[in-house]
Amino acid sequence: MPGEIFDFEWFVHNEGYNWLEADFSLDTVAPVGLPEGVGAGESIPWITVAGEPSSLSLLSRRRYYPLRDHSCLFRVFAETAIDPRGIVAFADRYGLLGVELESAPGRARPFIGTAEPISAWEREILSIRNALVLWDMVNEEDDQALERYLRPYVEAAKSDMEGGDASTGDIAAIAASAGELRWFRTRPEIPEQFTSGQLRQIALSRVQAIVNEHLGSRVSPRILWDDYQRGSWGLYFVPDSLAGAIWIQFAQAITENRDYRRCRQCDSWFEIDHYKARTNRYFCSNACRSKAYRERQQEARNLASTGMSVGDIAIKLGSDEETVARWIRQQA
Ligand SMILES: [Zn+2]
Numbered sequence: 001m002p003g004e005i006f007d008f009e010w011f012v013h014n015e016g017y018n019w020l021e022a023d024f025s026l027d028t029v030a031p032v033g034l035p036e037g038v039g040a041g042e043s044i045p046w047i048t049v050a051g052e053p054s055s056l057s058l059l060s061r062r063r064y065y066p067l068r069d070h071s072c073l074f075r076v077f078a079e080t081a082i083d084p085r086g087i088v089a090f091a092d093r094y095g096l097l098g099v100e101l102e103s104a105p106g107r108a109r110p111f112i113g114t115a116e117p118i119s120a121w122e123r124e125i126l127s128i129r130n131a132l133v134l135w136d137m138v139n140e141e142d143d144q145a146l147e148r149y150l151r152p153y154v155e156a157a158k159s160d161m162e163g164g165d166a167s168t169g170d171i172a173a174i175a176a177s178a179g180e181l182r183w184f185r186t187r188p189e190i191p192e193q194f195t196s197g198q199l200r201q202i203a204l205s206r207v208q209a210i211v212n213e214h215l216g217s218r219v220s221p222r223i224l225w226d227d228y229q230r231g232s233w234g235l236y237f238v239p240d241s242l243a244g245a246i247w248i249q250f251a252q253a254i255t256e257n258r259d260y261r262r263c264r265q266c267d268s269w270f271e272i273d274h275y276k277a278r279t280n281r282y283f284c285s286n287a288c289r290s291k292a293y294r295e296r297q298q299e300a301r302n303l304a305s306t307g308m309s310v311g312d313i314a315i316k317l318g319s320d321e322e323t324v325a326r327w328i329r330q331q332a
Helices: 053-058 073-078 084-094 118-139 143-161 169-174 178-185 196-218 242-255 286-305 310-317 321-331
Strands: 010-013 017-022 044-049 061-064 115-117 219-227 232-239 260-262 269-271
Touching: 010 084, 017 084, 044 084, 044 118, 073 084, 073 118, 073 242, 115 118, 118 143, 118 196, 118 242, 143 178, 143 196, 178 196, 196 219, 196 242, 219 242, 232 242, 286 310, 286 321, 310 321
Parallel strands: none
Antiparallel strands: 010 061, 017 044, 044 115, 219 232, 260 269
16 A cells, blocks of 8 residues: 655745854754864854844744645755855745754754754755756656766776776766765676666666665654544655655655656746646646737737738747737737
Protein backbone atom coordinates (compact mmCIF):
# COMPACT_ATOMS: atom_id res chain seq x y z
CA MET A 1 0.00 0.00 0.00
CA PRO A 2 1.64 3.26 -1.07
CA GLY A 3 1.78 6.17 1.33
CA GLU A 4 0.29 9.59 0.69
CA ILE A 5 2.31 12.75 1.09
CA PHE A 6 1.05 14.78 4.01
CA ASP A 7 -0.34 18.20 3.14
CA PHE A 8 2.53 19.91 4.86
CA GLU A 9 2.12 23.38 6.37
CA TRP A 10 4.89 25.98 6.62
CA PHE A 11 5.12 29.64 7.48
CA VAL A 12 6.69 32.91 6.34
CA HIS A 13 7.44 35.81 8.64
CA ASN A 14 5.60 38.87 7.40
CA GLU A 15 8.52 41.14 8.29
CA GLY A 16 10.65 39.36 5.73
CA TYR A 17 14.23 38.14 5.93
CA ASN A 18 17.76 39.57 5.99
CA TRP A 19 21.14 38.41 4.75
CA LEU A 20 23.38 38.99 7.70
CA GLU A 21 27.09 38.57 8.39
CA ALA A 22 27.19 37.42 11.97
CA ASP A 23 28.90 35.14 14.41
CA PHE A 24 26.46 32.87 16.23
CA SER A 25 29.08 30.35 17.23
CA LEU A 26 30.10 31.92 20.53
CA ASP A 27 30.03 30.07 23.86
CA THR A 28 27.48 27.29 24.13
CA VAL A 29 25.80 28.37 20.96
CA ALA A 30 26.78 26.07 18.12
CA PRO A 31 24.14 25.90 15.46
CA VAL A 32 24.44 22.83 13.34
CA GLY A 33 25.16 23.55 9.73
CA LEU A 34 28.07 25.75 10.65
CA PRO A 35 30.71 25.23 7.97
CA GLU A 36 33.66 23.15 9.07
CA GLY A 37 36.55 25.13 10.42
CA VAL A 38 34.52 28.17 11.39
CA GLY A 39 35.38 29.08 14.93
CA ALA A 40 33.99 31.48 17.49
CA GLY A 41 34.55 35.08 16.55
CA GLU A 42 34.41 34.48 12.82
CA SER A 43 31.63 35.98 10.80
CA ILE A 44 29.68 33.90 8.33
CA PRO A 45 26.61 34.81 6.27
CA TRP A 46 23.20 33.86 7.60
CA ILE A 47 19.69 34.34 6.52
CA THR A 48 17.61 35.62 9.42
CA VAL A 49 14.15 36.90 10.15
CA ALA A 50 14.01 40.66 9.87
CA GLY A 51 13.12 42.41 13.11
CA GLU A 52 14.35 42.35 16.69
CA PRO A 53 14.99 38.88 18.11
CA SER A 54 13.59 39.99 21.47
CA SER A 55 10.24 40.65 19.91
CA LEU A 56 10.13 37.44 17.86
CA SER A 57 7.08 36.15 19.63
CA LEU A 58 5.29 39.27 18.45
CA LEU A 59 6.27 38.84 14.82
CA SER A 60 3.42 37.82 12.60
CA ARG A 61 3.60 34.79 10.40
CA ARG A 62 1.70 33.75 7.33
CA ARG A 63 0.86 30.06 6.99
CA TYR A 64 0.69 28.24 3.69
CA TYR A 65 0.83 24.79 2.15
CA PRO A 66 4.03 24.49 0.09
CA LEU A 67 3.10 21.27 -1.71
CA ARG A 68 -0.49 22.21 -2.47
CA ASP A 69 0.14 25.86 -3.32
CA HIS A 70 3.35 25.49 -5.35
CA SER A 71 3.58 22.38 -7.50
CA CYS A 72 6.99 23.36 -8.90
CA LEU A 73 8.65 24.55 -5.71
CA PHE A 74 11.63 22.22 -6.18
CA ARG A 75 12.33 23.81 -9.57
CA VAL A 76 11.98 27.32 -8.19
CA PHE A 77 14.35 26.41 -5.38
CA ALA A 78 16.91 24.87 -7.75
CA GLU A 79 16.97 28.11 -9.73
CA THR A 80 17.47 30.31 -6.69
CA ALA A 81 20.60 32.42 -7.12
CA ILE A 82 23.10 31.84 -4.31
CA ASP A 83 23.51 35.50 -3.44
CA PRO A 84 21.79 37.90 -1.05
CA ARG A 85 19.12 38.90 -3.52
CA GLY A 86 18.22 35.39 -4.66
CA ILE A 87 18.11 33.80 -1.24
CA VAL A 88 16.29 36.63 0.51
CA ALA A 89 13.71 36.72 -2.28
CA PHE A 90 13.09 32.98 -1.90
CA ALA A 91 12.79 33.26 1.89
CA ASP A 92 10.46 36.26 1.66
CA ARG A 93 8.14 34.18 -0.45
CA TYR A 94 8.47 30.67 1.02
CA GLY A 95 10.14 31.07 4.42
CA LEU A 96 13.29 29.45 5.80
CA LEU A 97 14.23 25.88 4.86
CA GLY A 98 14.00 24.52 8.38
CA VAL A 99 17.52 23.08 8.17
CA GLU A 100 18.35 24.36 11.64
CA LEU A 101 16.06 21.62 12.96
CA GLU A 102 18.71 19.10 11.98
CA SER A 103 20.69 19.74 15.11
CA ALA A 104 22.28 17.45 17.59
CA PRO A 105 19.93 17.11 20.57
CA GLY A 106 20.66 19.22 23.57
CA ARG A 107 22.53 21.90 21.73
CA ALA A 108 21.44 25.35 22.66
CA ARG A 109 20.60 27.56 19.73
CA PRO A 110 19.81 31.24 19.93
CA PHE A 111 17.03 31.88 17.52
CA ILE A 112 15.23 28.68 16.75
CA GLY A 113 13.49 28.88 13.43
CA THR A 114 14.84 32.33 12.72
CA ALA A 115 18.39 31.96 11.41
CA GLU A 116 20.09 29.57 9.02
CA PRO A 117 23.64 29.56 7.66
CA ILE A 118 23.85 30.41 3.98
CA SER A 119 26.26 27.49 3.58
CA ALA A 120 23.38 25.11 4.34
CA TRP A 121 21.21 26.82 1.70
CA GLU A 122 24.04 26.64 -0.79
CA ARG A 123 24.48 22.90 -0.24
CA GLU A 124 20.77 22.26 -0.75
CA ILE A 125 20.46 24.42 -3.85
CA LEU A 126 23.55 22.92 -5.52
CA SER A 127 22.44 19.38 -4.75
CA ILE A 128 18.96 19.78 -6.16
CA ARG A 129 20.35 21.63 -9.16
CA ASN A 130 22.76 18.77 -9.88
CA ALA A 131 20.07 16.13 -9.62
CA LEU A 132 17.59 18.16 -11.65
CA VAL A 133 20.04 18.84 -14.47
CA LEU A 134 20.70 15.11 -14.80
CA TRP A 135 17.03 14.20 -14.57
CA ASP A 136 16.10 16.74 -17.25
CA MET A 137 18.88 15.50 -19.55
CA VAL A 138 17.59 11.94 -19.24
CA ASN A 139 14.01 13.02 -19.94
CA GLU A 140 15.08 15.06 -22.93
CA GLU A 141 17.20 12.11 -24.07
CA ASP A 142 20.07 14.53 -24.48
CA ASP A 143 22.89 11.99 -24.58
CA GLN A 144 25.48 14.52 -25.73
CA ALA A 145 24.86 16.71 -22.70
CA LEU A 146 24.91 13.67 -20.44
CA GLU A 147 28.22 12.57 -21.91
CA ARG A 148 29.68 16.05 -21.41
CA TYR A 149 28.43 16.17 -17.85
CA LEU A 150 29.37 12.68 -16.73
CA ARG A 151 32.60 12.05 -18.64
CA PRO A 152 34.90 14.28 -16.51
CA TYR A 153 33.70 12.65 -13.29
CA VAL A 154 34.21 9.15 -14.60
CA GLU A 155 37.67 10.03 -15.85
CA ALA A 156 38.65 11.83 -12.69
CA ALA A 157 37.50 8.91 -10.58
CA LYS A 158 39.37 6.46 -12.83
CA SER A 159 42.62 8.38 -12.94
CA ASP A 160 42.35 8.75 -9.19
CA MET A 161 41.94 5.04 -8.64
CA GLU A 162 44.84 4.31 -10.94
CA GLY A 163 47.02 6.72 -9.02
CA GLY A 164 47.15 9.22 -11.89
CA ASP A 165 47.33 12.98 -11.76
CA ALA A 166 43.84 14.32 -11.11
CA SER A 167 44.77 17.96 -11.11
CA THR A 168 44.57 18.92 -14.76
CA GLY A 169 41.98 20.19 -17.22
CA ASP A 170 38.36 19.18 -16.78
CA ILE A 171 39.29 17.17 -13.77
CA ALA A 172 40.51 20.18 -11.86
CA ALA A 173 37.34 22.04 -12.81
CA ILE A 174 35.17 19.49 -11.06
CA ALA A 175 37.39 19.02 -8.04
CA ALA A 176 35.18 21.54 -6.28
CA SER A 177 32.27 19.14 -6.22
CA ALA A 178 33.95 16.59 -4.01
CA GLY A 179 30.73 14.81 -3.10
CA GLU A 180 29.97 14.10 -6.72
CA LEU A 181 33.47 12.80 -7.37
CA ARG A 182 33.37 10.59 -4.29
CA TRP A 183 30.23 8.91 -5.60
CA PHE A 184 31.82 8.10 -8.95
CA ARG A 185 34.96 6.87 -7.23
CA THR A 186 33.01 4.27 -5.32
CA ARG A 187 31.51 2.89 -8.53
CA PRO A 188 34.25 1.05 -10.39
CA GLU A 189 31.56 -0.86 -12.29
CA ILE A 190 30.92 2.22 -14.44
CA PRO A 191 32.47 1.36 -17.81
CA GLU A 192 34.95 3.60 -19.57
CA GLN A 193 32.99 3.69 -22.80
CA PHE A 194 29.28 3.93 -22.29
CA THR A 195 26.37 3.47 -24.62
CA SER A 196 23.52 5.98 -24.45
CA GLY A 197 21.46 3.50 -22.46
CA GLN A 198 24.23 3.15 -19.91
CA LEU A 199 24.67 6.92 -19.77
CA ARG A 200 21.06 7.37 -18.73
CA GLN A 201 21.38 4.56 -16.24
CA ILE A 202 24.40 6.19 -14.61
CA ALA A 203 22.63 9.54 -14.51
CA LEU A 204 19.52 8.06 -12.93
CA SER A 205 21.60 6.19 -10.34
CA ARG A 206 23.22 9.48 -9.45
CA VAL A 207 19.85 11.23 -9.20
CA GLN A 208 18.57 8.42 -7.00
CA ALA A 209 21.57 8.70 -4.68
CA ILE A 210 21.23 12.48 -4.31
CA VAL A 211 17.49 12.38 -3.66
CA ASN A 212 17.66 9.55 -1.15
CA GLU A 213 20.50 11.21 0.70
CA HIS A 214 18.51 14.41 1.09
CA LEU A 215 15.20 12.78 1.93
CA GLY A 216 17.07 11.01 4.70
CA SER A 217 15.56 11.70 8.07
CA ARG A 218 13.59 14.72 6.90
CA VAL A 219 10.56 12.78 5.82
CA SER A 220 9.00 10.24 8.15
CA PRO A 221 6.20 7.72 7.66
CA ARG A 222 3.29 8.29 10.05
CA ILE A 223 -0.18 6.86 10.46
CA LEU A 224 -2.69 9.68 10.69
CA TRP A 225 -6.44 9.89 11.00
CA ASP A 226 -8.27 10.47 7.76
CA ASP A 227 -11.50 10.54 9.71
CA TYR A 228 -11.33 10.27 13.46
CA GLN A 229 -15.10 9.72 13.85
CA ARG A 230 -15.16 6.76 11.51
CA GLY A 231 -11.83 5.48 12.69
CA SER A 232 -10.21 5.48 9.26
CA TRP A 233 -6.46 5.76 9.03
CA GLY A 234 -4.01 6.75 6.34
CA LEU A 235 -0.29 6.13 5.92
CA TYR A 236 1.51 9.41 5.21
CA PHE A 237 4.99 10.69 4.46
CA VAL A 238 5.40 13.75 6.66
CA PRO A 239 8.20 16.28 5.92
CA ASP A 240 9.71 17.93 8.99
CA SER A 241 10.77 21.10 7.19
CA LEU A 242 10.47 23.04 3.96
CA ALA A 243 13.68 21.34 2.81
CA GLY A 244 12.05 17.96 3.38
CA ALA A 245 8.95 19.06 1.46
CA ILE A 246 11.03 20.28 -1.47
CA TRP A 247 12.94 16.99 -1.72
CA ILE A 248 9.85 14.83 -1.45
CA GLN A 249 8.16 16.93 -4.11
CA PHE A 250 11.12 16.27 -6.39
CA ALA A 251 11.04 12.58 -5.46
CA GLN A 252 7.36 12.44 -6.38
CA ALA A 253 8.00 14.23 -9.68
CA ILE A 254 10.55 11.52 -10.51
CA THR A 255 8.55 8.50 -9.44
CA GLU A 256 5.36 9.73 -11.09
CA ASN A 257 7.22 10.98 -14.14
CA ARG A 258 5.61 14.39 -13.97
CA ASP A 259 5.97 16.90 -16.74
CA TYR A 260 6.85 20.58 -16.32
CA ARG A 261 7.04 23.53 -18.62
CA ARG A 262 7.76 27.22 -18.46
CA CYS A 263 4.88 29.63 -18.91
CA ARG A 264 5.28 31.53 -22.19
CA GLN A 265 3.98 34.67 -20.56
CA CYS A 266 5.54 34.91 -17.09
CA ASP A 267 8.36 32.35 -17.44
CA SER A 268 7.42 30.54 -14.24
CA TRP A 269 7.28 26.75 -14.07
CA PHE A 270 4.01 24.86 -14.09
CA GLU A 271 3.06 21.23 -14.08
CA ILE A 272 1.40 19.96 -17.22
CA ASP A 273 -1.89 18.26 -16.61
CA HIS A 274 -2.23 15.80 -19.46
CA TYR A 275 -5.96 15.51 -18.88
CA LYS A 276 -6.57 19.18 -19.54
CA ALA A 277 -7.18 20.86 -22.86
CA ARG A 278 -4.22 21.44 -25.12
CA THR A 279 -4.55 25.21 -24.88
CA ASN A 280 -3.54 25.10 -21.22
CA ARG A 281 -0.17 23.63 -21.98
CA TYR A 282 1.70 26.84 -22.69
CA PHE A 283 0.56 29.03 -19.83
CA CYS A 284 0.62 28.60 -16.09
CA SER A 285 -2.81 30.15 -15.60
CA ASN A 286 -5.82 31.57 -17.38
CA ALA A 287 -4.63 35.01 -16.37
CA CYS A 288 -1.33 34.51 -18.22
CA ARG A 289 -3.10 33.08 -21.24
CA SER A 290 -5.44 36.08 -21.44
CA LYS A 291 -2.58 38.47 -20.97
CA ALA A 292 -0.59 36.83 -23.76
CA TYR A 293 -3.66 36.99 -25.99
CA ARG A 294 -4.24 40.69 -25.30
CA GLU A 295 -0.57 41.44 -25.95
CA ARG A 296 -0.72 39.68 -29.31
CA GLN A 297 -3.80 41.67 -30.26
CA GLN A 298 -2.09 44.87 -29.24
CA GLU A 299 1.02 43.97 -31.19
CA ALA A 300 -1.09 43.30 -34.28
CA ARG A 301 -2.66 46.75 -33.97
CA ASN A 302 0.70 48.41 -33.44
CA LEU A 303 2.08 46.71 -36.53
CA ALA A 304 -1.01 47.67 -38.53
CA SER A 305 -0.51 51.31 -37.57
CA THR A 306 3.00 51.19 -39.04
CA GLY A 307 1.45 50.19 -42.34
CA MET A 308 2.29 46.49 -42.30
CA SER A 309 -0.14 44.34 -44.26
CA VAL A 310 -2.54 41.97 -42.54
CA GLY A 311 -0.84 39.04 -44.25
CA ASP A 312 2.62 39.98 -42.97
CA ILE A 313 1.31 40.57 -39.45
CA ALA A 314 -0.33 37.14 -39.48
CA ILE A 315 2.96 35.53 -40.47
CA LYS A 316 4.92 37.49 -37.89
CA LEU A 317 2.55 36.62 -35.04
CA GLY A 318 1.99 33.03 -36.14
CA SER A 319 -1.72 33.65 -36.61
CA ASP A 320 -4.08 33.68 -39.59
CA GLU A 321 -5.24 36.67 -41.60
CA GLU A 322 -8.87 36.42 -40.58
CA THR A 323 -8.01 36.57 -36.89
CA VAL A 324 -5.58 39.44 -37.32
CA ALA A 325 -8.11 41.40 -39.39
CA ARG A 326 -10.69 40.92 -36.64
CA TRP A 327 -8.27 42.18 -33.95
CA ILE A 328 -7.54 45.31 -35.95
CA ARG A 329 -11.25 45.90 -36.66
CA GLN A 330 -12.12 45.52 -32.97
CA GLN A 331 -9.89 48.42 -32.11
CA ALA A 332 -11.60 50.69 -34.62
ZN1 LIG B 1 2.37 32.49 -16.23
